Each structure stands twice: as C-alpha cells, then as structure tokens.
Amino acid sequence: MAENLQVQLARQPEGVPRATDFQVTKAARPSAGAGQFLIRNMYLSLDPYQRGAIAGRHMGHTRLNQGDVIYGRCLGEVIESKHPDYKVGEIVVSESGWQQYFVSSGSAHDEVRKVKPEAPLSAYLGALGMPGLTAWAGVEKLAQPTLGDTFVVSSAAGPVGGTAGQLAKAKGCRVVGIAGGDEKCKTVIETYGFDDCINYKAKDWAERLKAACPNGINHYFDNVGGPMLDTLLTQMALYGKVIMCGLASLYNRTSDGEFAGNNMGPVVGKRAQLLGLVVYDYYDKFPEFQKIGARLMKQGKLAIHEDRVDGLENAPTHFVKLASGLNNGKALVAIAPEKV
Secondary structure (H helix, E strand, O other): OOEEEEEEEOOOOOOOOOHHHEEEEEEEOOOOOOOOEEEEEEEEEOOOHHHHHHOOOOOOOOOOOOOOEOOOEEEEEEEEEOOOOOOOOOEEEEOOOOEOEEEEOOOHHHOOEEEOOOOOHHHHHOOOOHHHHHHHHHHHHHHOOOOOOEEEEEOOOOHHHHHHHHHHHHOOOEEEEEEOOHHHHHHHHHOOOOOEEEEOOOOOHHHHHHHHOOOOEEEEEEOOOHHHHHHHHHOEEEEEEEEEOOOOOOOOOOOOOOOOOOOOHHHHHOOOEEEEOOHHHHHHHHHHHHHHHHHHHHOOOOOOOEEEEEOHHHHHHHHHHHHOOOOOOEEEEEOOOOOO
C-alpha cells in the first residue's frame, strides 16, 4: 500500500513547543476523485504564524486537536488530476499541511496557486511566496519609502524581514536590521546587503541602533512587537511610519494577559503612524509581486537564505528551532526530490 507520511498534533504546546508535541504517522496515500487533483509535496514552509494557528489564535485557523495534521503551506507537483483546471506536471503552492501528499478540489480553503517558475522552486515559499508578498506589501503599499530614508527591520534574518530590507534598499534607503546573534547579523549584511545590523542580544543594542540611525528612523518594519517596539518608538523620526507585521515576542505566550501592552506616548510625540499589515489583503497582488521579485532576483537585488532540513519526519524539531528563534533564514523542510 502506498503511504502518506504526516505530522499530526500529539498535544497542544505550552509556551515554546517541543518535538514531543507532534507525532509522525503513516496513512494511506490518497487518490484524486471527481473534480480533484493529487499533489506530491516537495517543500514545506515553516512560519512563525503556525504557532498561533495550532492554538487557534491566528486569523482563519481553528484550534487543532490531537491527531489533526499541522497547518502548513507546501510547494508540490500535480501527479494525478480529475480537475479541468489543473494538469499533471503543474507546480502549485497549497495549504496542504505537514504531509507528503494532498488531495485538493482547488477550493479557496486550500489556497492553491499555480507557479510558473522563474527562480528556484523553494523561493516560492519564501522571498517569492507569502513571506515575500508580506514584505512587498509592507514596503510598497504602506511604508512607501523614498531615496535617503532610514528603514529599520526587526527579525531581519528571516524571509519577511530580509526581503523587506532588500526591497527598501532597492529604493535607495539606508537599511538597518535587528537580529538575534552575530551569525544572523552576518547573513543580514553579507547576504541581504543591509547597511548595518544590530544584535539585540547585546546589552547596549539600543545605543548601537541609535548610532546606526543618527537622523532617526523614518520607517520601522516591526516583526516582533512587545518591549522592542517600545524602544524603537523612542527612536523614530518625526512623522515616521511603523509597519506592524508580526508579534514574535508573543507567539509562545501561555496566556493573553502575559504582556501588558506598549507605551504609546512616543507615538504622539513623534506624530508617528502605526499601520497594521495583514498579508491576506494583498493576495490578489501575488502575480504582480512575483514578477517584480523574480526580476529583482535576476538583477542580483533580492537574495535568499534558507535554513532547511531534509525529511518530513524532521519537521517537528526544525519547527521547535524556529519557535525558539534559532533559525537563520527561511525555515524549510525538503520533503521529496523535485524530480522523480
């Protein structure tokens, strides 16, 4: 019997997830029925939002129970089809979950998008995928920086932060990243091409950031929230913009009252704008963004850096690494070869 390896929830995580919160199981490989198609997944994207999705705290996701397949976006190949709009051999990104094979009817719930590759396939889960679209929407649609602006990004070594900084750099900004560790900062500067990167684990990181941004911060792309946001707000230039994208400081919280909130006084004093970013608002812009992103890659203006592991059975430990903030680059699981 052909098998379908899956990763399911063993128990709801408390705080930072552990590998034992997940279970690797084998099910029968599904077949496509009428109006359906079967996808052989090649790459699984691991993303910070999945921590909240598992607990039912992320938009559009219900709380998972024991035995449920973990939420996740995959890139794969259609290997069987009884659907008029999907042909065998086409490459698609879908909300397949953590498993080798997935049957879809192409419904909105499955979030299936066709990919016509103009870059490495795995990039369509990172810099040319949802993380990249998030970055592009924040930079182009909300921040709208101009030549000479100072643009600061937290979680700068990740696919959202790294892409956002490179897009701002391409527009002529001075770009400064914030990342957790010297190795991550090295990636941010040497691979992504940022002008500087501040290791927030250093005791004097706030002073270092101020020195790196002597004229204040015109745009802050926030992937963290919490106390870091409080610090950044005091360093904003007048009329600066804060793009509120992620809340990494809260993803592993054990209760809703764990964080008391931010000090909004500096927002008033700096006459700053706080702009919320939800990537789903820009899904209709995917084709436009991917053309732009692929062109920037070909021009050497958009680099990717992956933190990948081979084998779906290793997804739990790799996710724990991500949730602990230890990943350097886009967290990715190679499930199967691109060609069979």
